[in-house]
Amino acid sequence: MSMITVLSILATAFLLLYFLLLLIYRYGWIRIPTYSEKQNEKRLQTYLSVIIPCRNEEQHIGLLIQSILKQTYPTRLYEIIVVDDFSTDNTVEVVNNFDLPNIKVISLKDEFEENDTINSYKKRAIERAIERAKGELIITTDADCIVQANWLKTIASFYETHQPAMIVMPVSICPTSSFIQVFQSLDFICLQGITGASVYKKLHGMCNGANLAYTKIAFNQVNGFATIDDIASGDDMMLLQKMARSNVGEIMYMKSKDVIVETLPVNNVHDFLQQRIRWASKADKYQDKSLFPVLLLVYLINLGLLATFLIGFFYPLFLTAFFICLIAKISFELYFLYPVADFFNQKKLLLFFPFLQPVHIVYTIVAGWLGKFSTYQWKGRLVR
Numbered sequence: 540m541s542m543i544t545v546l547s548i549l550a551t552a553f554l555l556l557y558f559l560l561l562l563i564y565r566y567g568w569i570r571i572p573t574y575s576e577k578q579n580e581k582r583l584q585t586y587l588s589v590i591i592p593c594r595n596e597e598q599h600i601g602l603l604i605q606s607i608l609k610q611t612y613p614t615r616l617y618e619i620i621v622v623d624d625f626s627t628d629n630t631v632e633v634v635n636n637f638d639l640p641n642i643k644v645i646s647l648k649d650e651f652e653e654n655d656t657i658n659s660y661k662k663r664a665i666e667r668a669i670e671r672a673k674g675e676l677i678i679t680t681d682a683d684c685i686v687q688a689n690w691l692k693t694i695a696s697f698y699e700t701h702q703p704a705m706i707v708m709p710v711s712i713c714p715t716s717s718f719i720q721v722f723q724s725l726d727f728i729c730l731q732g733i734t735g736a737s738v739y740k741k742l743h744g745m746c747n748g749a750n751l752a753y754t755k756i757a758f759n760q761v762n763g764f765a766t767i768d769d770i771a772s773g774d775d776m777m778l779l780q781k782m783a784r785s786n787v788g789e790i791m792y793m794k795s796k797d798v799i800v801e802t803l804p805v806n807n808v809h810d811f812l813q814q815r816i817r818w819a820s821k822a823d824k825y826q827d828k829s830l831f832p833v834l835l836l837v838y839l840i841n842l843g844l845l846a847t848f849l850i851g852f853f854y855p856l857f858l859t860a861f862f863i864c865l866i867a868k869i870s871f872e873l874y875f876l877y878p879v880a881d882f883f884n885q886k887k888l889l890l891f892f893p894f895l896q897p898v899h900i901v902y903t904i905v906a907g908w909l910g911k912f913s914t915y916q917w918k919g920r921l922v923r
Contacts, residue, residue: 550843550847550860550864553836553839553840553843554840554864554867554868556836557836557837557840557868557871558867558871560833560836561871561872561874561875562871562875563736563740563742564732564733564736564737564875565732565736565874565875565878566736567735567736567737567739567740567742568732568735568736568739568875568878568879569878570739570740571735571736571739571792571794572794573794573795574693574697574793574794574795575693575795575797576689576692576693576695576696576697576795576797578696578700579696579697579699579700581699583612583616583692583695583696583699584616584699585616585674585675585676585695585698585699586616586617586618586673586674586675586676587612587616587617587618587674587675587676587678587691587694587695588617588618588620588668588669588672588673588674588676588677588678588755589607589617589618589619589620589678589679589680589691590620590622590665590668590669590672590677590678590679590680591603591619591620591621591622591679591680591681591682592622592624592661592664592665592668592679592681592682593621593622593623593624593626593630593681593682594623594624594625594626594630594660595626595627595628595630596626596628596630596682596683597626597628597629597630597632597633599682599683599684599803600621600630600633600634600682601633601634601636602685603680603682603683603684603685603686604619604621604634604637604642606685606686606687607619607686607690607691608637608639609688610686610688610689610690610691610692611688611689611691611692612690612691612692612695614641615641616695617641617674617691618641618642618643618672618673618674619641619642619643620643620644620645620668620671620672621634621642621643621644621645622644622645622646622647622664622665622667622668623644623645623646623647623648624647624660624661624664625647625648625653625660630682631644631646643671645664645667645668645671647660647663647664647667650663650667659764659768659769659770659773659774661774662764662767662768662773662774663768665679665764665774666763666764669755669758669763672755674755675754675755675756676694676695676698676752676753676754676755677752677753677754677755677758678691678694678751678752679748679749679750679751679752679774679775680748680749680750680751680800681748681749681802683802683803684710684749684750684800684801684802684803685800685801686800686801687797687798687799687800689797689798690797690798690800692797693793693795693797693798694706694708694752694793694798697791697793697795698752701789701791702788702789703788703789703790703791704753704754704757704782704787704788704789704790705746705751705752705753705754705757705779705782705788705789705790705791706751706752706753706791706792706793707734707735707738707745707746707747707751707779707790707791707792707793708750708751708752708792708793708795708798708799708800709731709735709750709793709794709795709798709799709800709882709883710727710731710747710749710750710799710800710801710802711727711731711799711800711801711802711883711885712724712727712801712802712803712804713801713804717804717806719804719805719806719807719808719811720804720805720806721888721891721895722811722895722898722899723804723805723811724804724885724888725876725888725889725891725892725895726899728876728879728880728883728885728888729872729875729876729879730745731747731879731883732875732876732878732879733745734746734747734792735792735794735879738790738791738792739791739792742829743827743829743830743833744776744779744780744783744790744827744830745776745779745830746775746776746779747775748774748775749800749802750798750799750800751775751779753778753782754788756787757782757787757788758778760785760787761778761781761782761785761787764777764778766781767781780827783827784827794882796882799883812902812905812906812909815902815906816906816909834907837903838903838904838907840868841899841900841903841904842904844861844864844865844868844900845900845901845904847860847861847864848861865896868896869892869893869896872892873889873892873893876889876892877889
């Protein structure tokens with residue numbers, strides 16, 4: 540059997556496996572029931588604690604708080620806890636200007652000194668907030684986000700209806716005409732679709748800390764971030780996987796347009812790569828080992844496509860194989876993405892999807908490699 544035949548068989552097997560995985564994700568996403576707070580006719584009474592860890596976010600934190608204060612949920616039933624992570628700008632001053640009884644500010648500099656022995660300031664910030672939170676249900680979001688008016692009301696309704704230990708919720712990036720912003724929006728839609736499908740089908744644990752809720756009891760039952768606090772990020776997925784392993788209660792995905800949180804895209808290629816390298820750096824640290832084979836499969840497919848393309852300059856047959864595989868890959872990914880993009884009202888972005896494939900292939904390979912063997916910058920700190 541020739542080397543070309545062996546490579547062809549392997550490539551076909553990997554692609555078929557990938558296509559099957561996408562079909563499972565699409566089926567899972569479509570099967571998630573859409574939720575509306577109107578489905579719960581009882582009078583809501585859950586007290587909520589919204590936690591916002593932030594560092595140097597004076598340009599964004601005010602807009603987020605304003606969107607929270609416009610909630611249809613009664614003010615007496617929620618509090619906002621902002622945890623300042625050694626900001627060097629006017630973040631704290633912006634928050635204090637609201638001067639409302641249900642808004643609290645915790646400064647990490649009052650808790651301990653900034654030093655090199657702490658690798659995860661964000662986890663420390665969330666822990667400090669939860670210690671002082673009055674809420675039965677903890678909700679986390681990021682300072683550069685905007686929430687909708689029915690956000691808290693829908694979360695409380697879903698929680699009182701189903702009583703889960705954790706609620707995973709959708710996050711959206713709203714792009715401008717910038718190339719890098721359109722690219723990351725499409726990439727994010729894909730991640731959100733996989734997140735919803737995997738949580739609903741209980742395939743593997745994924746979530747985003749920009750829109751996540753869990754009970755204070757469940758957090759304390761798993762001893763918070765203990766055993767995962769040496770990793771810089773992972774306050775969301777690693778906590779989810781820890782709760783799943785501890786069986787503290789059901790973990791559910793809420794598919795509702797009323798709870799979509801909008802987050803800002805990064806503005807340049809450097810910041811985008813730093814973000815994705817940070818995400819990739821956790822791949823081999825997840826407690827849920829079912830996720831690693833999926834990440835590895837995606838990486839190998841993209842690496843194989845790039846290798847096939849480069850070899851094609853010397854052997855034209857490989858170039859033909861590259862375009863056949865690429866068209867097949869794009870077709871199946873669009874089939875998976877269409878209902879997800881429809882939910883987020885971003886179907887028009889799919890027009891750019893085929894043309895961004897070459898960039899996506901290269902970025903996946905680079906970010907995956909650097910995530911394993913490189914350092915990255917996060918919030919002005921060098922993380923190893």
